[in-house]
Every structure is written in structure tokens, then in C-alpha cells.
Amino acid sequence: MKKGIIPVFKREMQRMCSRPIYIMMTIVIPVVIIVFFATFLDKGVPSQLPIAVIDFDNTSSSRQIVRTISSGQVCNVRYKLSSYETAKNKMQSGDIYAFVVIPRNFQRDVINGIQPEVVFYTEYAHYLAGSLIMRELSTTLATLSAGVNLKLRLAQGQNENMAMSQIQPIRNDVHIIGNPTLDYSFYLSAIIMPGLIFLMTLICTIYAIGLELKFATSKRWLILADRSLLKALAGKLLPYTILFSFMEIFAHIVLEKMLGFPVNGNPVLLCLGSILTVLSYQAIGVFITGCLPVLRDALSIGAFYGVLGFTIAGFTYPNLAMLPAVQSYTLLYPLKYYYSLYCGIRINGLGFVDTWNIFLCLMAYIFLPLLIIIRLKKAAIKLNYSRD
Amino acid sequence: MAFNIKENLHQNKDAWVDMFHVLRRELYNIFTDRGVLIVFFIACLVYPLVCGYIYNRELLYDIPVAVVDESNSSLSREYLRKIDATSEVKIQSYCSSMEQAKKMQSVSKVHGIIYIPKDFSYNLNRGEQSVVGVYADVTSFFWYRNIMLACSYVSQSMGAEIQVKNLIVSGTDYEKAVSSVQPFKPTQHLLYNPGGYPSFILPIVLILVLQQTLLIGIGMLTGKATETNRLNTLIPDNAHYKGVFRIIFGRALALFITYLPIVVYVLIIIPKFFNLPQLVSSPYEILWFITPFLFSTILLGMTIGVFFKNRENSIPFYLFMSIPMLLLSGLSWPREAMPVFWEWLSHVIPSTDAVNGFVRMTTMGSSMSEISKEHLWLWILSGVYFITTFFAYRWRINKGNKEISQEE
Numbered sequence: 035m036k037k038g039i040i041p042v043f044k045r046e047m048q049r050m051c052s053r054p055i056y057i058m059m060t061i062v063i064p065v066v067i068i069v070f071f072a073t074f075l076d077k078g079v080p081s082q083l084p085i086a087v088i089d090f091d092n093t094s095s096s097r098q099i100v101r102t103i104s105s106g107q108v109c110n111v112r113y114k115l116s117s118y119e120t121a122k123n124k125m126q127s128g129d130i131y132a133f134v135v136i137p138r139n140f141q142r143d144v145i146n147g148i149q150p151e152v153v154f155y156t157e158y159a160h161y162l163a164g165s166l167i168m169r170e171l172s173t174t175l176a177t178l179s180a181g182v183n184l185k186l187r188l189a190q191g192q193n194e195n196m197a198m199s200q201i202q203p204i205r206n207d208v209h210i211i212g213n214p215t216l217d218y219s220f221y222l223s224a225i226i227m228p229g230l231i232f233l234m235t236l237i238c239t240i241y242a243i244g245l246e247l248k249f250a251t252s253k254r255w256l257i258l259a260d261r262s263l264l265k266a267l268a269g270k271l272l273p274y275t276i277l278f279s280f281m282e283i284f285a286h287i288v289l290e291k292m293l294g295f296p297v298n299g300n301p302v303l304l305c306l307g308s309i310l311t312v313l314s315y316q317a318i319g320v321f322i323t324g325c326l327p328v329l330r331d332a333l334s335i336g337a338f339y340g341v342l343g344f345t346i347a348g349f350t351y352p353n354l355a356m357l358p359a360v361q362s363y364t365l366l367y368p369l370k371y372y373y374s375l376y377c378g379i380r381i382n383g384l385g386f387v388d389t390w391n392i393f394l395c396l397m398a399y400i401f402l403p404l405l406i407i408i409r410l411k412k413a414a415i416k417l418n419y420s421r422d
Numbered sequence: 423m424a425f426n427i428k429e430n431l432h433q434n435k436d437a438w439v440d441m442f443h444v445l446r447r448e449l450y451n452i453f454t455d456r457g458v459l460i461v462f463f464i465a466c467l468v469y470p471l472v473c474g475y476i477y478n479r480e481l482l483y484d485i486p487v488a489v490v491d492e493s494n495s496s497l498s499r500e501y502l503r504k505i506d507a508t509s510e511v512k513i514q515s516y517c518s519s520m521e522q523a524k525k526m527q528s529v530s531k532v533h534g535i536i537y538i539p540k541d542f543s544y545n546l547n548r549g550e551q552s553v554v555g556v557y558a559d560v561t562s563f564f565w566y567r568n569i570m571l572a573c574s575y576v577s578q579s580m581g582a583e584i585q586v587k588n589l590i591v592s593g594t595d596y597e598k599a600v601s602s603v604q605p606f607k608p609t610q611h612l613l614y615n616p617g618g619y620p621s622f623i624l625p626i627v628l629i630l631v632l633q634q635t636l637l638i639g640i641g642m643l644t645g646k647a648t649e650t651n652r653l654n655t656l657i658p659d660n661a662h663y664k665g666v667f668r669i670i671f672g673r674a675l676a677l678f679i680t681y682l683p684i685v686v687y688v689l690i691i692i693p694k695f696f697n698l699p700q701l702v703s704s705p706y707e708i709l710w711f712i713t714p715f716l717f718s719t720i721l722l723g724m725t726i727g728v729f730f731k732n733r734e735n736s737i738p739f740y741l742f743m744s745i746p747m748l749l750l751s752g753l754s755w756p757r758e759a760m761p762v763f764w765e766w767l768s769h770v771i772p773s774t775d776a777v778n779g780f781v782r783m784t785t786m787g788s789s790m791s792e793i794s795k796e797h798l799w800l801w802i803l804s805g806v807y808f809i810t811t812f813f814a815y816r817w818r819i820n821k822g823n824k825e826i827s828q829e830e
Contacts, residue, residue, distance in 0.1 A: 059738050070746050073761055080759035110758075125613070126788035127795075128778060131756075140606070147601040151609050158615040159785045161622040163756040165567060168610060175608030176578065182605035199551035201603075203584045204501075204577040208556045210566060211527065221563040222755065230742050237738050244734070296560075330457040330642070333737045337638075338465065341744060345476055351619055352564050355482040360475065374530065377561040382528035 037260040042269025045258060046242070050273060059238045060274065064231050064281040071227040072288050075219030079107075083163050086113035086121050086133040091140035099136060099152070102178055108170040125157055132156040132167045144182060162218065211381070224295060225349040225373050228285050228308065232315045232369060233340040235278045239319025240336045242270060243410075244329030252414035263411045267403065271316050275309070282308040298383035307375040307393065314368035314399030324406025327413035343367045371395050437668055444672025445679075451643060452680055457733065461639045466684045469631050470624075474696040477620035485568045486514035487534040488523040493542035501554070504576045505536060510568040527557070533565040534558045536573065546584060564619075614699065614786045621698050625781050626753055628688050633719050633773045634744050636681065640723030641736020648731055666815050670724065670808070677720045685712055693784065701787030711783060711793065714800035715776040721807035722772060728814045751777040775799045 050056040087103070089096050104111040113130065115121050121133040134154040137143075143150040154171045158164040180201045187197040246252040259266035283305055289295045319336065326332045344350060346360065347369040353361045364370040375392045378384040386393075403410075413419055452458055489505075491498050506513045514532050517523040523535045537555030545552040556573045558566040582603050589599035615621055689712060690705045692698075702708055730736055749755050750768035757765060768774045779796035782788040790797070 055732070055735050055738065063738070063742055067742060067746075070764075074746075074749060074764050075755070076761055077759045080756045083756055083758050123792065126782060126786050127792045128782055128788075144605045147598060147605075149601040149604065149607055151607045153609045153611060155611045155613050157613045157786065158618070159622060159781050160753055160756060161615075161619055162563075162754060164612075168612075169570070172608055172610055173574075175606075179604050179606050179608060183602060186602060186605070196549070199545075200549060200585060200588070203546055203551060203581040205551055205553050206556050206573050206577050207553050208558070208570065208573075210558050210560050218563065220560065222749065226745060230745060234738070234742055237741060241734065241738060248734075329734050331460070333734055334457065334460050334465070337737050337741050338469065341741065342469075342472065344745060345473060349562060351477065351623070352482060352562050354485070355564075355619075356476055357478050360478075373561075377530070378528070381560055384528055388529060 037258055039259065039265050039269040039272070042255065042259045042266055043272050045255070046270050046273050049242075055241075056238075059234055059241065060277045060281075063234055064278070064285075067227060067230045067234075068281075068285050068288050071223040072292050075223055075293070078219045078293075080163060080166060080218065081107050082110040083108060083132075083167055084112040084130050085109045085167065086115050086124055086130045087111050088115050088118065088121055088133060088135045090138040091136050093141040095141040095144065096136045099134075099175075099178055103134065103171070103174055106170055106174055108166050121155075125155075131160055131163045132171065134171065219293060220295060221349075223293070224289065225347070225369075225376065226344065227289065228282055228372070228376075229344060229347070229369055231278060231281050231285060232311060232372070233343070235274065235312050235315040236319045236336055236340050237333065238274055238278070239271060239316045240323050240332045241329070242274065243267075243320065243323045244327075244332050247323075247327050247413060247417065247419065248329045250417050252417065256411070256414055263407055263414070267320060271320075275312055275316060278312045279305075279309045282312060296381050298381060299379035300385065303386060303389070304376065304379045307372065307379070307389075307396070310393065310396040310400075311368050311372045311375075314396050317400045317402045318368070320403040320410070321406055324403065324410040324413075327410065327419045339366075343369045346370075347373055349373050368396055368399050437665065440665065440668040441672045441675075444669055445676045448643075448673050448676035449680070451647075452639075452676065455643065455646065458639045458642050461635050461642065462680065462684065465635050466631060466688055470628055470688055470692045473627050474624060474692065477624060478696075482564055482568065482619070483509045484512040485510060485534065485565055486532045487511050487536055487569060488515050488517050488526050488532040489513055489536045489538070490517050490520055490523050491538045492540045493538045493544075495543035497543035497546055498538045501538065501542075501576060501580060502536070504580060505572055508572040508575065510572040527559060530559075530561070532559075533561070534569040536569075549588060614701075617699070621785070622753070624696065624698055625693070625784060626748060626751055626777050628692060629715075629773050629777045629780055630744055630748055630751075632681070632685065632688055633715075633747075633771075633776070634740060636677070636716075636719045637723045637726070637740050638736045640677065640720065640727050641730050641740065642733045644724070644727035645730035645733035645735055649733060666812055666819065670721075670811050670815060673724060674717065674720050678716055681716055681720075682709075685709065685716065689780070699785040701785065702783050703789075707783065707790060708780070711779055711790070711797055712776065714797065714804050715772050718772040718800055718803035718807050721804060721811045725807055725810040725814045728818045747771055747773055750774055753777060753781060769799065770803075772800060772803055775803075 050060070085103075087100050089100060100111060100114075103109055109132070113121075113124060115124070115133070118135065121130070121135075124130050125133065132154060134152065136152055137150050140150050140152070152175055154175070156164045156168045156171070183201045184197055187200065188194065192200070246255050255270070256263065256266050259269060286301075286304065286308070290297050318339075322336050322339070323332045326335060346364055347367050348356075348364060353364060371392050375389060375396075378389050378392070452462070487505075489502055491502060502513060505511060511534070515526065517526065520535070520537060523532070523537075526532045527535055535555075535557040537557065539553065539555070542552045542554070554573065554577060556569060558569045560566070585603045586596070586599045589602065590596060594602070686705075686709075689708055693700055727736075730739075750760075750764060750771060751774050752760070752768065760768070775796040779793040779800075782793055
């Protein structure tokens with residue numbers, strides 16, 4: 035019988051096809067992840083978020099305010115209410131995200147130069163919706179206020195150009211580097227979608243090795259690999275390296291072609307980075323299994339470690355806002371390096387010259403299994419751990 | 423007739439005895455399985471602590487930005503001083519050209535660039551509009567948010583000062599100048615959750631931790647039963663395991679009893695420990711609200727559980743769903759922006775309505791009547807998943823019986 039990496043590879047392919055859970059982990063779940071993110075964030079920018087207005091003034095000026103707010107993209111004035119209590123009640127029942135209060139005698143006070151206050155209340159329990167509405171309402175109201183200012187100046191006989199620059203002496207010209215349309219889906223899916231596929235890589239690696247130990251087939255596996263654990267691991271994990279790398283590249287194609295994400299830099303470099311990240315996650319999977327050669331324990335630890343990566347890697351919430359001690363834990367996650375690599379290449383268009391150090395860090399993870407190789411080999415031969 | 427009634431009573435008594443037998447046995451199964459104990463107790467104990475610790479610092483301040491000041495005048499320096507003074511950003515470096523600044527941004531030394539053109543103070547002094555270029559890094563929503571907040575605040579306030587000054591110079595008195603610059607004042611109030619992102623995300627994570635550990639643990643328990651029982655059936659070969667209702671009630675109650683103390687820890691003690699908003703009037707309200715959430719999750723887990731042939735399969739199956747479920751809850755991505763299909767599907771998952779109710783209850787202080795929609799829906803889900811569990815179990819038991827009779 036032939037021995038070495040290729041026979042192990044072939045054996046693994048057979049094992050894969052014989053258990054539906056493998057097809058689930060390598061094909062069904064990654065495809066579900068890709069389809070979810072491609073369709074869920076389809077709209078890109080949230081719009082028509084329901085808010086309420088309490089108009090105590092009810093004059094042509096106050097109605098003008100309400101009309102202007104509802105004509106914007108973000109807010110939809112769904113309710114016109116008559117008291118603060120009902121508005122608060124609507125907010126606590128989850129019907130609205132914000133409400134605007136226009137005070138009594140608003141129009142009269144503006145004309146008399148008494149500077150009335152238009153107050154808007156936004157809730158921050160829905161963080162993104164709250165932020166969007168806050169920004170929209172404050173600019174809309176500031177513009178309206180300036181509009182009244184403009185009208186007064188025009189009435190005084192100033193020319194329009196002059197008046198316009200007078201009412202807004204400093205204007206901000208905002209650009210977002212790499213995301214000109216401010217598509218919010220970018221922030222959510224650019225890293226989470228590939229990240230979830232990396233998570234499945236980790237789980238699948240632990241599963242594939244752990245199952246050998248659980249069903250005591252690890253001896254046969256080692257013998258087929260010429261009694262070399264490195265060869266055994268290489269042959270066993272290669273099918274998954276190929277499958278998951280393919281899924282990562284597929285995910286990028288979907289992100290860029292369907293959702294229109296930035297495509298700067300060299301795509302080959304990014305593919306290389308993705309493959310390296312897949313390999314690092316596999317290495318971590320081997321490491322965890324080596325430390326805990328019991329399938330269920332290794333899976334639990336792997337799940338715990340993997341899910342935490344989404345919090346700690348800094349794309350959902352910046353590392354800058356975390357404690358210094360926590361910031362150093364990011365070292366544990368290849369996802370963090372993948373994130374900087376993605377930003378560097380795809381957004382800022384960096385080449386290999388500026389990113390080689392990230393590649394080097396990712397490569398360092400691949401040597402992690404060397405630390406536990408003896409322990410894992412012993413476990414594979416002696417099967418001296420609980421297997422129930 | 424009398425005999426019949428007696429028979430009936432006897433049967434009823436049997437049902438209770440059987441149910442309690444199942445309950446006891448299931449409790450024994452839970453507390454003797456190391457894997458399940460790790461998922462139920464250790465994960466629920468540690469994960470909320472770790473997450474709370476990661477998000478410990480709460481507010482995000484002083485984002486590093488680069489500035490390119492081509493005007494280099496007293497007005498531009500004043501503008502930049504004001505930018506630096508905001509809590510949102512800090513000026514990390516002064517660059518001589520846009521190229522230099524962009525280089526710094528591309529290697530993430532700064533997360534935004536503020537560009538002041540040559541004619542900045544010239545224009546302002548002539549009463550014309552000046553434009554400040556603001557460039558934000560796309561790599562995180564928070565860079566954009568902080569830089570925008572700082573720049574629009576400074577531009578507005580400095581613009582207003584300049585206008586007032588100009589008006590006073592042209593002979594208007596101060597009060598009139600102020601009110602004509604801003605005929606009415608837009609004022610914003612943030613209601614609820616002053617803590618920002620961390621205290622927004624943690625309550626969602628807490629509910630999801632409960633749901634995911636329950637689903638994974640139940641998958642492990644049923645997978646293990648299938649592995650160890652004779653002929654791989656779901657139900658052990660035991661005289662008390664007859665009647666699908668008795669089995670379902672016994673199992674569900676055992677899981678419910680196990681999870682009550684965990685719920686108290688995760689949803690009542692942890693939020694206190696991390697000082698999350700606690701506007702709910704009594705912790706009993708939380709427990710009453712979360713009861714149907716527990717039942718629907720348990721029954722959903724039991725329905726799906728019949729398909730697990732190995733105890734380990736539940737982790738790969740459920741784990742990746744955690745983050746899509748977080749997005750489906752509608753708190754981070756507004757419900758109004760979801761495609762209809764996903765919106766509809768989101769309500770099939772117990773965590774969606776549980777998260778919405780729980781967050782409104784604790785962060786916004788909503789009363790039980792204000793979250794009655796979510797509460798009712800969770801009870802309906804419990805009912806629906808009870809029915810699905812019934813059919814799933816009957817199917818598995820019949821299948822098992824067939825296999826046994828074939829064997830015999």
C-alpha cells in the first residue's frame with residue numbers, strides 16, 4: 035500500500051463524503067454565510083426610519099419644518115402626536131426611534147428674534163439608527179435655521195451669493211476614503227463575512243482531527259502517513275485548505291462584484307493573504323486539538339476562542355477604545371492581521387512593500403503546531419484521553 | 423363507569439410519575455455530562471465577563487488625525503486648536519502636503535485628514551465662504567463618526583462667531599446679531615444609553631449567549647442520547663419513557679430549571695456588575711419576560727436536536743449563526759432596512775424578540791405593557807415549537823421502534 039501525503043489526502047476526501055456534517059461545514063455553511071451577507075445588507079444605507087413630531091405651534095413655519103424632515107432620505111415622520119408622554123410611550127414600545135418637539139409660538143418668536151428652541155430626542159439603544167437620525171436631524175434643522183437667516187438677509191437686500199457665504203462661513207467638504215457613497219453595509223460585512231468563514235475553518239480543522247481520536251482511527255491515519263504526524267496533518271488538512279480558500283475568494287468576488295466594495299491594490303496579494311489566514315486558522319485548530327485531544331472539549335474551546343475574535347479584532351469596535359491589556363490580546367487572532375491586510379490592500383492600495391510585515395505575522399501562526407506535535411502524536415497512538 | 427374514572431385517575435397519576443422520572447433523569451444527564459456543563463455553566467459564566475471586560479472603557483475619544491494647513495494663518499490655527507480640543511479627535515501630526523498625510527493614513531497612523539486650503543482666512547476676511555476638506559478613513563464606522571462630529575461642531579460654532587462679529591461690525595447690536603445668525607436653536611437630547619456602543623452591544627450579546635449555549639447544549643444532549651442508547655434511538659429503553667408529552671415536558675422542565683439560575687446571573691447580576699443601564703423596576707419582570715424565551719429556545723433546540731447523530735455536531739451547526747442572529751435582532755441594523763424575507767425569518771428566532779424586549783425594558787425603562795407584543799410573540803413561538811417538537815419526537819420514536827422491531 036502506498037503511504038504518504040497523497041494517500042492521506044485521498045482517505046480524507048472519502049471521509050468527507052461519508053459524513054454529511056463535513057459537507058455542511060465546508061460547503062453549505064460558507065454558502066449560507068455568503069448569501070446572507072450579500073442579501074441582508076442589500077440596501078446599504080438605512081432609510082425611512084420612523085420618527086414622530088409634536089407640533090405645538092401648528093403654523094406655516096412649523097409645518098414647513100415637518101415637511102422638510104419627511105422629505106429627507108433617513109427619517110419618515112410616521113406619527114404626529116400631541117404630547118410628550120405619548121411620544122415617549124411610542125418610543126418605549128419600539129414604534130419610533132426619535133421625536134421632534136416644536137414649541138408653542140415658534141413662528142412668532144422667530145419673527146420677534148427670541149430664538150426658540152426646537153428639541154429633538156433620539157434614543158441610543160439602537161446605536162446605528164440613533165446615530166443616523168441624530169446626524170440627519172441636526173443638519174436638517176441647522177439648514178432650516180440658516181434658511182430663515184437667509185430669508186431675512188435677502189429681505190434686507192443682500193444678494194444671494196453674498197448671503198449664502200455669510201450664513202455659513204465655513205463649510206466642510208467630506209470625503210470618505212475608499213467608500214464614496216457611505217455604504218454602511220461595508221462596515222458590517224467586509225470583515226465579518228470572511229471572518230465567519232475563517233471561524234468555520236477553525237471548527238472544521240478541530241473536528242476533522244478530533245474525530246480520528248474519538249473513533250480511535252488515528253493509528254491507521256498515522257500509519258498511512260508513514261508514521262509522520264506532519265505528513266498526516268498535511269494530507270488531512272489540505273482538502274480543507276483548498277475548499278476554504280476557495281470560499282474566501284468566492285466571498286471577495288461577491289463583495290466586490292455584487293455589493294460594489296472597493297477594489298484597489300493587487301487582488302493576487304489579497305488572495306495570498308486569505309490563503310495564509312486560512313492556514314493560520316488551521317494551525318490554531320491543530321494547536322487547540324493538540325492541547326486538548328478530546329473532540330468535544332477542543333470544539334468548545336475553539337468555539338469560545340473563535341467567536342471572541344469578532345469582538346476583539348477591532349472592526350466592530352476600535353481597539354483604541356479598549357483597555358491596553360485587551361489590545362495586546364489581539365495578537366492571538368489572525369483575523370486582526372487579516373483586517374489590516376484587507377484595509378491596506380483593498381482600501382489604501384498598498385503593495386507588498388508596505389504589507390510584508392503583516393504577511394510575516396500571519397506566517398508565524400503556521401509554526402504554532404510544532405509546539406504540541408509530540409503530545410498530539412502520543413495521543414493519536416496511545417489514545418490515552420477520554421473518548422466518549 | 424366508576425371503574426373508568428378510577429382508571430383515568432390512575433393513568434393521570436402515571437403521567438405525573440413518568441414526567442417526574444424523565445425530569446429527574448434529564449437533570450442527571452445534564453449534570454453528569456462534562457461537555458454540557460462546560461457549555462451551560464462555564465461558557466455562560468465566563469463569556470459575559472470577558473465581553474464586558476473587553477468593552478470596559480466605554481467611550482471612544484481622541485481619534486488620531488493628520489492636518490494639512492496651507493493657510494497657516496491665525497484663523498486656521500484657531501480652527502485647528504478647536505478641533506484638537508474636542509474629545510472626539512486629536513491632532514496626531516501636522517503634514518506639509520496631502521501626499522504625506524495620505525501616506526500616514528494608508529498605514530493607519532492616522533484615521534482621518536483635515537485639509538485647510540490656502541485661501542481659508544483670505545475668504546473669511548472678505549466675507550466669503552471657506553471650504554475645509556475632511557477625509558475620513560473607511561476602515562471603521564467610528565472613525566467617520568468621530569471626525570464628522572468634531573469638524574461639523576467646530577465649523578458651525580466658529581462660523582457663527584464670525585457671523586456675529588461681522589454683524590456687530592456692520593452696526594447690529596449683540597443680541598439681535600446672535601438671534602439673526604440662528605433664528606431658532608436646534609437642540610439634541612440623547613435619550614437612554616448614555617454609554618454609547620459598549621452598553622448598546624452587551625445586552626444583545628447576553629441574550630444571544632443564553633440562546634446559543636442552550637441550543638448547542640441541547641444538541642449535545644440529544645446527540646449523546648442517540649450515540650449511547652441501544653440501537654441509536656433518541657429515547658432510552660426505559661418503562662417511564664412512554665408518551666411523547668411526558669418526555670417533552672420532562673425534558674423541557676429539566677432544562678428550564680437548570681437555566682433559571684444562569685438567567686439570574688447573566689441578565690441580572692452581570693448588567694449590575696458592568697453598570698449597564700438598569701431602568702427596569704423589578705428583576706422579577708425580567709424573569710417573567712424571559713420565561714417564554716427560555717421555553718421557545720428549549721423547544722426549538724429539542725426540535726432541531728432530533729437530527730443530530732453525534733454529540734459534537736451541534737457546535738459547527740449553531741456557532742456561525744451567532745453573528746447573523748445578532749444582525750437579525752434589528753438593534754444594530756435597523757429593521758426598516760432589512761429585506762422582507764430576512765425580517766420575517768428573524769422572528770422565527772427567539773432571540774430577536776427577546777433582545778428587543780429585554781433592551782427596551784432595561785435600557786429604556788419600558789413597562790411590561792410596552793413590550794407586550796414581544797412577550798406575546800415569544801409565548802406563541804413556545805407553542806409553535808412545542809408542536810414541532812411533538813411531531814419531531816413522534817417521528818424519531820416511531821422510526822426507532824421500527825428499527826427495534828426489525829432487529830427483533
